[in-house]
Amino acid sequence: MSNARGSFMKRVRDAVALRASQDRAPLPEPNHEALRQQADAPDSMAIFKIRAESIGFNVHTVQQSNLSEHIIALLQRHDVRKVAVAPDLPGEDALRAAAGDELSFIDGPFKGDPLFAADAGITGVMAAVAETGSIICSSFPQLSLVPPVHIAIVRANQIVPDFVDIFTHPAGEKPPTQLTIITGPSKTSDIEGILITGVHGPGIVHVCVVEED
């Protein structure tokens, strides 16, 4: 143990010791039901879609068999020439096969500059939350961040009702190295309180909710 740590911790211990033991607050038992805002209802998906729209995502309901066509149409709508697709996205091959010649794919490992030239990034999600309409991305963080357009593919069974369902992991399970809860397009209201989207992250986010055929 380094000296700095030792003396730092000693100061904390001495300070905490000033609190009489009867004054010390107990740790409330985990009470997930008190925290829960969104009940585990069969319409989680419908609620997710409404909330996701209201925070500024463009939500699409897509059949699995149409997914590639739908994504290509979205890319065309935004005049996307260069796209980066997360390698762990199921159906990546199908997407490549369905793309025309005008679309070029930026290959991983997404280090350095090439990603900054991408017009759109396509990723899956780790989960989606009905409570706020958020999506949660953990792998390839730059794909949902650097290009101006982000397309996220959400499977129906990835939608959970409430944040409580995300954070109550079994003890000892390791959270991923990096995880981001994304709730709407990048935004600021720093200048005179006026809302502007697309500051550093994507200004346009499409969320495709995939229904099995």
Next chain:
Amino acid sequence: MSRHAEKFERAVAEALGNPSLQEALLSTTSRKMSQRTEALAELRNADELCDLATQIKRHTLDHLDRYLEQFIEQVEARGGQVHFAHTPEEACELICRIARENECKLAVKSKSMATEEIELNAALQRIGVEVVETDLGEFIVQIDHDRPSHIVTPIIHKNRREIAEAMARELGVKYTEDPEELTGIARRHLRDIFRRCDLGITGVNFGVAETGTICICTNEGNGRLTLTRPRVHVALMGMEKLIPRLADLALFLKILARSSTGQPITVYTTLVTGVAKQPYAGTPEQLHIVILDGGRSDILGGAYHDILRCIRCGACLNACPVYRHIGGHAYNSVYSGPIGKVLTPLLNEHVVHADLPQASSLCGLCLEVCPVRIDIPELLVRLRCEQTRGRMTGFWHRTAFRMATVMLKSPGLYRMGQWMARIALSSGSRDGWVEHAPQPLQSMTDTRDLLAPARRSFRRIWEEGLRDE
């Protein structure tokens, strides 16, 4: 009057005399307050959640040694490095050393109050590391050589004309007042910086002891770019930022943004847990968490212990009638508003800013809006008390209160005081109001009218009423 007090009075007068600042402050803070109310009302049980959050924070502080140990152990087990800074200077030295050892030349920073507290930018610049603020508001503050005036919305004091002028002057771009274009200019400028940067610096909103996770909340995406682009990440965390469990994060995320900006949750809420064994693209190779004491261990366990619960949502600033009129700069400290009035003198050992606790009407709105129920008015009274005992207040201030104490303790003197006040004030009163009072009350009527003393005092009425019965 001390130099600091004079400076404070001057800054207050300046702020009150600036009509565009007054308008900006009032409109922004009013909007934030109503958005906050709406956002909290969306919760099924906002009060219950705030009580729970309060209890969890109280518990964590009461056992902070234990949770710090657990946090450190977890971060280290997952490949992160933890450093300890007793003073702001030590924190700067530590971070400069990390920059030097990794030969970093260009640092990007995501908005962090703790780094403002230790004046990190200047320290890094002294050793030749360029530091760029990437939050839009902080970026504008930086290029305009200004200071942030709100802990959440740093350029609340600036209008678009001032921003346009700063950008045109400092970045050599075409003059435009369009907020969208201004944002675009900043985005393009900072994109180039993000491409080249090699050191990322952030604060920490919450540290989770159970997993060694740090949580960083931003809206623009600059925080994420700061976390994903550079190879070295330094996170500066005040030691009070811990919460025990990952599940507690679900609770705090439900109330932080709602209380702060009226959003259900910030756009980007990123959780970083250690370093990837094989760093994949988009995660740094090194994670350094610098834990800052900076006066906090002196507060811990003492009379102002509760102030350490603060989660920096800024609601008390938006609610405070004093902040809403004088703005953040007048406080001349990193933390402004009600939280600043308590924290600043404590973190600076009362040496400076002894006048800040006086700048409050103790109306109690800050307590009402605080999501972790910090009784700021009570703490302000305690500070005033301590400062009076420590002779940190002015001679006349002390004398006036000493005289008041004597008078209020004696019915005879009190009666005489009333009688004198009636004589002194009656001559100048009109329609029940006194516009110009004689000394020593003159300064009171400079800014407001006094209610003229009633012809018959309450005591008289009471006595006569009893006699009638």
